[in-house]
Amino acid sequence: MNLKQLSELLGLSQTTVSRALNGYPEVNEATRERVLQAVKETGYRPNKAAQRLATGKAGSIGLVMPTAPGHQSDVHFGEFLAGLGEEAVRHDFHFVIMPADPDDEVAALRRLAISGNVDALFVAYMRGHDPRLAMLKSLSMPYVVHGRSFGSEPDYPYLDIDNEGAFYDATRLLLQLGHTRFALMNGPMHLDFAIRRKNGVISALAERGLALGEGCMSHALMTDEQGLLAMEHFLQLPERPTAILCSSTVLALGAIRAVNQAGLRLGEDISLIAHDDVLPLLKPESFSVPLTTTRSSLRAAGVRIAQRLIGTVKQAGPFPDQELWKTELIVRASTGPVPQA
Amino acid sequence: MNLKQLSELLGLSQTTVSRALNGYPEVNEATRERVLQAVKETGYRPNKAAQRLATGKAGSIGLVMPTAPGHQSDVHFGEFLAGLGEEAVRHDFHFVIMPADPDDEVAALRRLAISGNVDALFVAYMRGHDPRLAMLKSLSMPYVVHGRSFGSEPDYPYLDIDNEGAFYDATRLLLQLGHTRFALMNGPMHLDFAIRRKNGVISALAERGLALGEGCMSHALMTDEQGLLAMEHFLQLPERPTAILCSSTVLALGAIRAVNQAGLRLGEDISLIAHDDVLPLLKPESFSVPLTTTRSSLRAAGVRIAQRLIGTVKQAGPFPDQELWKTELIVRASTGPVPQA
DNA sequence: TACATAATTGAAAGCGCTTTGGATGCCACT
DNA sequence: AGTGGCATCCAAAGCGCTTTCAATTATGTA
Numbered sequence: 214m215n216l217k218q219l220s221e222l223l224g225l226s227q228t229t230v231s232r233a234l235n236g237y238p239e240v241n242e243a244t245r246e247r248v249l250q251a252v253k254e255t256g257y258r259p260n261k262a263a264q265r266l267a268t269g270k271a272g273s274i275g276l277v278m279p280t281a282p283g284h285q286s287d288v289h290f291g292e293f294l295a296g297l298g299e300e301a302v303r304h305d306f307h308f309v310i311m312p313a314d315p316d317d318e319v320a321a322l323r324r325l326a327i328s329g330n331v332d333a334l335f336v337a338y339m340r341g342h343d344p345r346l347a348m349l350k351s352l353s354m355p356y357v358v359h360g361r362s363f364g365s366e367p368d369y370p371y372l373d374i375d376n377e378g379a380f381y382d383a384t385r386l387l388l389q390l391g392h393t394r395f396a397l398m399n400g401p402m403h404l405d406f407a408i409r410r411k412n413g414v415i416s417a418l419a420e421r422g423l424a425l426g427e428g429c430m431s432h433a434l435m436t437d438e439q440g441l442l443a444m445e446h447f448l449q450l451p452e453r454p455t456a457i458l459c460s461s462t463v464l465a466l467g468a469i470r471a472v473n474q475a476g477l478r479l480g481e482d483i484s485l486i487a488h489d490d491v492l493p494l495l496k497p498e499s500f501s502v503p504l505t506t507t508r509s510s511l512r513a514a515g516v517r518i519a520q521r522l523i524g525t526v527k528q529a530g531p532f533p534d535q536e537l538w539k540t541e542l543i544v545r546a547s548t549g550p551v552p553q554a
Numbered sequence: 555m556n557l558k559q560l561s562e563l564l565g566l567s568q569t570t571v572s573r574a575l576n577g578y579p580e581v582n583e584a585t586r587e588r589v590l591q592a593v594k595e596t597g598y599r600p601n602k603a604a605q606r607l608a609t610g611k612a613g614s615i616g617l618v619m620p621t622a623p624g625h626q627s628d629v630h631f632g633e634f635l636a637g638l639g640e641e642a643v644r645h646d647f648h649f650v651i652m653p654a655d656p657d658d659e660v661a662a663l664r665r666l667a668i669s670g671n672v673d674a675l676f677v678a679y680m681r682g683h684d685p686r687l688a689m690l691k692s693l694s695m696p697y698v699v700h701g702r703s704f705g706s707e708p709d710y711p712y713l714d715i716d717n718e719g720a721f722y723d724a725t726r727l728l729l730q731l732g733h734t735r736f737a738l739m740n741g742p743m744h745l746d747f748a749i750r751r752k753n754g755v756i757s758a759l760a761e762r763g764l765a766l767g768e769g770c771m772s773h774a775l776m777t778d779e780q781g782l783l784a785m786e787h788f789l790q791l792p793e794r795p796t797a798i799l800c801s802s803t804v805l806a807l808g809a810i811r812a813v814n815q816a817g818l819r820l821g822e823d824i825s826l827i828a829h830d831d832v833l834p835l836l837k838p839e840s841f842s843v844p845l846t847t848t849r850s851s852l853r854a855a856g857v858r859i860a861q862r863l864i865g866t867v868k869q870a871g872p873f874p875d876q877e878l879w880k881t882e883l884i885v886r887a888s889t890g891p892v893p894q895a
Numbered sequence: 896t897a898c899a900t901a902a903t904t905g906a907a908a909g910c911g912c913t914t915t916g917g918a919t920g921c922c923a924c925t
Numbered sequence: 926a927g928t929g930g931c932a933t934c935c936a937a938a939g940c941g942c943t944t945t946c947a948a949t950t951a952t953g954t955a
Contacts, residue, residue, distance in 0.1 A: 215941055215942085216942060227906095232943090244903080258669065263670075265606075266912090267942040267944080268944095284640075297653075298651070308649075309649070313643060330603070436836075441840055463835050467840065558912095568936095573913090573914090581934080603911080604911035607913095608914080608939080
């Protein structure tokens with residue numbers, strides 16, 4: 214069933230039917246009723262490809278998903294997607310996901326943009342000096358970046374959380390508790406958030422004349438296994454750190470296992486603060502020793518970015534171009550005063 | 555830059571250029587070279603919407619993602635998607651994800667199909683007597699179901715793992731170790747896999763004249779928090795179970811925390827077998843007590859389903875319509891002989 | 896009653912691509 | 926020279942929708 218058939222059925226022109234469907238004012242209310250009724254009865258749905266071709270709008274936002282054999286999927290991706298979806302469903306938008314080899318993201322993004330399948334782009338996993346920014350700017354298609362790109366001019370639309378501030382605050386809390394030997398368990402080194410979190414820690418320490426010790430910084434994928442390994446490493450250090458900053462509750466999971474296995478007590482022998490993306494599968498408050506965290510909902514960020522993206526496509530008023538969300542520092546039981554030597 | 559402009563630039567007809575690009579044989583090799591060269595220089599990309607309209611093929615597979623405010627995202631979804639993506643990227647396919655309220659999945663699936671945005675559908679989160687099957691059959695669009703629908707005639711294309719067999723085998727192992735008091739920590743009750751796993755457990759027990767005790771079965775979202783709660787409940791039972799079957803390593807995470815908090819030892823006081831979807835963030839072998847598991851890679855299933863879907867769209871030979879994958883039972887340290895009373 | 900104005904409706908021209916159904920020219924072959 | 930076959934190429938017809946421009950009818954005004 215297509216427009217032509219439907220309009221013949223109704224004895225109307227395609228024009229009028231199309232207008233009735235799209236809410237144009239110049240069509241008689243009675244006719245509109247009739248059309249709507251017929252749509253219900255026939256189950257007619259406009260062909261999106263044709264609509265897309267005619268209007269240039271697709272009602273979709275595009276994103277690339279890094280993937281490859283052996284490339285580990287990322288919990289955070291799914292959670293973020295849920296946020297985007299939550300908003301998209303309200304506007305009858307959908308996503309076009311372009312899977313791409315992690316080495317090929319720039320090209321994949323360009324392909325996606327040019328494909329004509331999407332109205333706007335969402336970009337994540339930002340890196341320092343990210344090469345995608347230049348490409349995006351040249352594209353004349355709306356986009357929003359999740360995160361920022363350290364080292365690039367901040368003249369692009371983004372939504373980020375204050376990673377540096379979060380880890381600065383977390384570090385200060387631990388300093389106030391008397392800790393002096395710190396370690397940072399971070400995400401992959403090239404990612405923007407990792408860079409900023411590191412800076413937050415370093416600058417808080419520097420204010421007290423301290424620094425991260427030798428071997429007290431790890432960069433790894435954020436899985437529990439990597440958390441375990443990193444923590445085991447920290448615990449073997451001659452000057453064992455007493456305060457751990459951790460980029461994810463997933464990492465913390467493994468880290469805490471290592472602490473337990475070493476016979477140490479979390480919150481007493483070792484203090485730990487993790488960043489909490491509010492993943493539904495892992496609640497810091499239900500850890501056996503509830504975790505002190507810096508918190509910011511990944512999902513909420515997804516919702517917000519979808520709002521901005523969809524709003525821009527629909528020309529629904531101006532949105533702030535750049536948003537930096539503060540994180541909350543929530544103190545629970547995994548942090549305590551430095552143990553007496 | 556569109557086809558018309560490109561062809562004018564080359565002094566050829568759109569027909570010839572189109573053919574050159576799509577590998578038709580009736581175009582002179584020299585001309586084809588020339589065209590390809592021009593494409594490189596101009597950066598021309600065919601408009602997908604137009605291609606879609608003309609051919610009826612979109613190079614995409616569609617899926618609906620259940621989402622709503624308050625609806626928890628699911629780790630397994632992301633992992634599965636990674637598998638789909640891994641295969642899709644090889645064929646230059648992409649996904650169209652339709653977010654939908656969980657109550658609205660049938661309609662969302664239909665919208666997606668009719669939208670003309672996709673060539674094939676992938677369907678997951680199957681339920682008993684799933685209403686989507688009838689709709690899919692009426693659709694004349696290729697699809698593959700991940701899982702099955704208990705209670706429906708198995709006359710649809712699917713890929714499933716042998717959930718019943720897995721939990722049957724796991725239960726038998728525990729029976730052989732002398733356990734008699736069992737509990738099952740399952741996923742949401744309406745989901746097909748949960749039904750079959752339950753059946754596997756029940757039938758293995760029945761062979762020994764045993765059954766699940768009162769209150770020894772939980773159905774919940776597969777998060778660590780729910781695992782914790784369920785296990786706490788089990789441990790308070792007057793006839794405390796000694797053998798736990800668990801539908802996910804994520805649930806196991808919380809469950810084990812409860813075991814530890816109760817001062818019990820995993821693999822001694824309590825034996826536990828979990829189903830392992832091979833999530834990269836949670837490796838059963840790196841639990842402090844490595845987990846005995848039934849294993850089947852969710853990601854591999856994603857890859858396979860993508861193969862079938864894309865193969866069908868590309869008409870690349872026949873695929874088996876129904877696949878049932880065996881799981882592996884991998885014995886590690888979380889299972890041991892029943893403790894002496 | 897005559898004419899301007901508003902309210903409805905349609906015809907037809909695209910959107911950018913694929914593909915059908917010829918053309919055209921060149922060659923071998925009889 | 927005449928014919929058929931082959932290799933190339935092209936014009937034009939869609940695919941299903943939106944939208945411009947124009948036509949028609951209904952309404953209101955002088």
